[in-house]
Amino acid sequence: METKRIVFVGVGGQGNLLATRLLGEACLAAGIPAVVSEIHGMAQRGGIVESALVMGDATSPIVSEGEADILVGFEPLETLRALNKCNQDTVIIVNVHPLPPFTVAIGQGVYPDVDKALETIRNAVSSLIALDGDELAAKAGNPLSLNMVMVGALIGSKSIPLDGDVLKDTISKTTKQAFLDSNLKAFDFGIAAAHSPLDPSKSGIKS
């Protein structure tokens, strides 16, 4: 089958490794070859966390500059930083909720204006899906379900050949009972958000 290369970027604690792993499991369940790559180590200490999922016949676990078919950004600044992974046909899915790094908090460096950042991203690639993932996760009843929102948005974007049912099945198999409801809800919110994304020029988010 056609290869799809998906890059996930986020910050320690946002759960993007788990999201990537879940998608990998779902691929196997759907009979699609998949390989996932993770960078461990700095997640706990507030650093950048990057992972990748390569679906299809390719066997390389990582994605080179300009070669992501999809970029799933859990945080706007990190999405901007990962633009070098994209080409003009890349689909970008971005959570617009900013998490300023500590350097900004103590006055070394300035967090970019989110609206302008979204504008930049929209001009660079053919398709941008923006959503307030943190708000949707909170609405689903668990702020930690942001990763399920983002997985939902990826499925809702229809940019990979996986359907929602396989994912729900995998989520049900791998989630603790206490979080299952909120995770499934978050996943559905993500799908819906991909169908009617925020208008980036009016996200109303200022940093």
Place this chain on the structure above:
Amino acid sequence: MLLLGNEAIARGAIEAGIGVATCYPGTPSSEIPDTFFTLYQEAGFYFEYSTNEKVALEVASGAAISGVRSMCTMKHVGMNVASDALMTLAYLGVNAGMVVINADDPSLFSSQNEQDNRYYARLSALPMMEPTTAQEMKDMTVAAFDVSEKLKLPVILRTTTRLNHLRGSVTFGKRRPITSKGSFKKDPFHYVAIPAVSRNLHKILAEKYDQSLQLSEKSEYNRMTGTGKCGIVTNGVSMNYVQDAINDLGISDKVTLLRLGFSHPMPENLIVKFLKGVDKVLVVEELEPIMENEIRSIAQSKGIGIPIKGKGDNLFPQLFEFDPGLVRKTIASYFDVPDTSPQPVEVTDVPELPGRPPNLCAGCPHRAMYYAIKKVYGPDAIYPSDIGCYTLGVLPPLSMADIVICMGASVGSSCGIAAATDQKVVAFIGDSTFFHSGIPGLINAVHNKHKFTLVILDNGTTAMTGQQPHPGVDTEPMGVDTTQISIESVVRGVGVEHVEVVNPLQVKKAVAAAQASKDFDGISVIISKELCPLYARAIKKARKVRPFYVNQDKCTHRLDCINYLACPAMYLDDGKTMINENLCIGCAVCAQVCPENAILPLKN
């Protein structure tokens, strides 16, 4: 099933029926022993976190010589520590399969260097195998045990970070029953490496090398595919990049691909056959040009004059890891085929982005100790440091690391700086690192009367690599029966007279201990004792505490908290100092640092 590369290796070891597994943790190898740790009691083999890699290798070799299959895992720099044992173990050989897992880290994701440990196979004359996929990480582990048993030699399985930390689908095989007890058969003229014995053992090793070469020639992991005139040789993770490039560029009919999975000794006859069928060769290997040079030497000895290239000449770099795009572009240009790589977007209007370096966690006791030491010793003292979470103290505003070489070197290098200068020296070392390799340095300092202060940052765990236990840890909560060793007793036992144990979260006491160490003329040790809060949470020993807030009426914006502590729970908002109550763990250190007493616990 989707398995992490490291989990696949652990599974392979279990399928091979290992009886003994040892390790010292280190990224990117740590999930192998961590998987053993969760499984070994049920599976019925022996497992330990050893004090350091050399000890780990010696334990595994004792078992394998006694006829029990063993595995020893480490990161690449761990091999430097273990190498003294490895070189002569190669002479002695083993009676049951023994596999050494060596995890290299090209691009230095979490290491102090990116040395290429394929040289260790050459140095020791031991066989080396290099997998390419998750499935192979399991299968090759099983195969490595068989090779080891055939040759009666330890086998090195070399991985790189991208393999350890990929997840791929793995089909399980049958499990061989575990044998965890053997018996040591006395044979001093084989196992006592005195010169008279070793001369003979070296001859035996040379014979075994020839046998390994035969196995390498026939190994299913050394395969040649295709019949094209463009020759490509590759190994390890690069094999994936090469295969994808051949497919993407649509050149499979033009290429002959030689993949070396049993990569030392290199299969000479197979290589000659390959060289004779192609017009030119590209060697795709990360780091050092090892295969490239050896293939060139084989070609030279057979009078084969075709171009053999790899590093340099606008081809592959010798530093850092490869990626699929780099490999595709280089193959395309070397063999002169059109490249189909997509172009990265060009964005010109991105402002300068603020960095997001990893940082000591909110409430980390290391930060509190750094504060106390700096308060007393100031910015001009020299701060040799070591390897662990606390190395992150190098970042401003703490700036509390002036030299880091390798594990344990904080103590040894301090001896040298103290001997060669009149500067004040305060060294930092973590608890796991102290046991690993800090003790000989401390004995040296006492014996040779060096004058400096050693701060042992005892957070009760090996935090950096994933909270593994070490000899100073009480392992009872983990359901493991070990003897806990007191750092204080060790320090006093080797003859340090000025020793203080403090809780760094009690700022006044920590500062007083720092002052006392400064006033003492000689070697002094401060043991900074407080659990890593993440570990405390994991073992359910975290205290329930309230987060803190800044009372804006009292705050006079002196910013001591930000300038000297910089806990990541703090931030500046429109010039106001604030605390993020979701990040704050209520360690109360900032409240003790604030000269206005403006930082207070939140009332609930």
